[in-house]
Amino acid sequence: MAALQQAALDLRSFPQGIRNCYSINIMQGTKYLIRGTFFYGNYDGLSKLPQFDLHLGVNKWDTVKIENVSVGVIKELIHVPSQNYLQVCLVNTGLGMPFISAIELRPLNNKTYVTISGSLALFSRYDLGSLSRTVYRYPVDVYDRIWYPHFANEWKSLNTTLTIDSQSNNYYQPASIVMGTAVTPINVTAPLDMYWDSESATSEYYIYMHFAEVEQLKPNQSRSINITLNGNYWWSISSPLYLYTTTVCSQSALEIAQTYNFKLFKTEDSTLPPIINAIEIFLVRNLSQPGTNKQDVDAITNIKSTYELKRNWEGDPCLPQPYSWAGLHCSYDSINPPRITSLDLSDNSLTGSIPKFLSQLQYLRILNLERNQLTGSVPADLIERSNNGTLLLRQVAVKVLSLSSVQGYQQFQAEVKLLMRVHRRNLTTLVGYCYEGTSMGLVYEYMANGDLEAHLSGKNSNILGWEARLNIAMEAARGLEYLHNGCKPPIIHRDVKTTNILLNENFNAKLADFGLSKIFPTDGTHVSMLSVAGTLGYLDPEYSISYGLTEKSNVYGFGVVLLEIITSRPAIERSYENTHISQ
Structure with missing residues (x-):
């Protein structure tokens, strides 16, 4: 083609x-x-x-x-x-x-192809009367319309090699070579007959007919045309102009029908049969549904380009609903364009400062920036909206460390490196960290019910039942089991104790504080340490004596935790000299 x-x-x-x-x-x-x-x-x-x-x-x-x-x-x-x-x-x-x-x-030209509403999808466009198989487009057509030749057996072709001009008031400007051919019925008393079947029961159509006289008529000759649609009068053409284009078109969509049948008749006073040079038929397409609010689109597009997000964010953020962008939730109603109400940018390796243009998302209710490496403060507008309750910024726990402590710095590094590579439901989640100048801090997910020790010691008014205690023990054990068997290479926590078992709002348990943790070599039986680290009362005696750290050291500490869960007694009774719960 x-x-x-x-x-x-x-x-x-x-x-x-x-x-x-x-x-x-x-x-x-x-x-x-x-x-x-x-x-x-x-x-x-x-x-x-x-x-x-x-x-x-x-x-x-x-x-x-x-x-x-x-x-x-x-x-x-x-x-x-x-x-x-x-x-x-x-x-x-x-x-x-x-x-x-x-x-x-x-x-x-905006004065062409005018509709009452909707856009126009091409149904067919024909160069009538051409006996060649040539398809015409730009440069012969100024608008690069593609004209396909069309001819029927009951038609006769008329043509001219002279240039066909469009009248000054004809903005359609069909190609001269297209308008240089026309069709007329072989039977001079018969009409030109053109028809098509509707695409569907609700389809609407616009039609554009282009006429130009290609024969120089004698004084006693005339050509006038009446046009009917499905048997009803539709339009009249009185003497198409010689070598000039006249366009007849629908002022509104054609009345819906199963079949559209146009017939072109010569009028009673016409001596010559009807002609037509070219025709265009269009389907109405209602493409008026608005997209997402423009301010929201601009903001989320800035986020996508600024952080070079490797997500399949294509097209409109919220519409159509089945194709809305991953990580977004939007508001939908029958009147207003959708607005972005929730944005999840977690786990995207984002770096740099938190962008101020996030505040352009005026309907944003939930914002999740977890597990990235963003720096700086949250934009003031977002903080204000969080304070007045219109934006949910997730509550977090912040652990501030002293830069003057060499041990604290080493533990800070160890915890960041470890939590950046392990993710498990029974381990606390590292949301982010800060290391700027003299400031060091770890940002964790917030655990609403604090640590296990507070509930066992009576410091907290919530009394744990046996079922809750059993579930906490099982979840803490799953966390340890993951460190030992799920991580490659395994990880030894080194500080398993009740204050390092945190409870969320549903009393689900998670292991916390990995500052003393060590990676266990897969080809060894233990890790040799230069010093013993941990908490008195939970230390494995063998580890304390031999400095040989093994997975059993975690198991020993967890055994002490189990005794505390069962008895509600601390590992060391501070009121008694040299008394230990494991003795």
């Missing part, structure tokens, strides 16, 4: 993601011809004809269905964008990998 030859040389396919989009800057308010070309050509060697959806912004434009390996598909739309950009999106519907050969945009 000649019109496809250039566009069919290359294509781009999209094996990843459900929706993939091209964002194109344009002039807001300008009418555009937008064309997508799809030439499969068995590029993947699979000989499987794909089918997928084509969207313009948040609205479905059409379905691309490839029906022949060597025959391309063209989707064309006339549209006035409401923004200074537009997004052409390919959506994987599970029927084959989306691809595209070309996207083309051509600005049109």
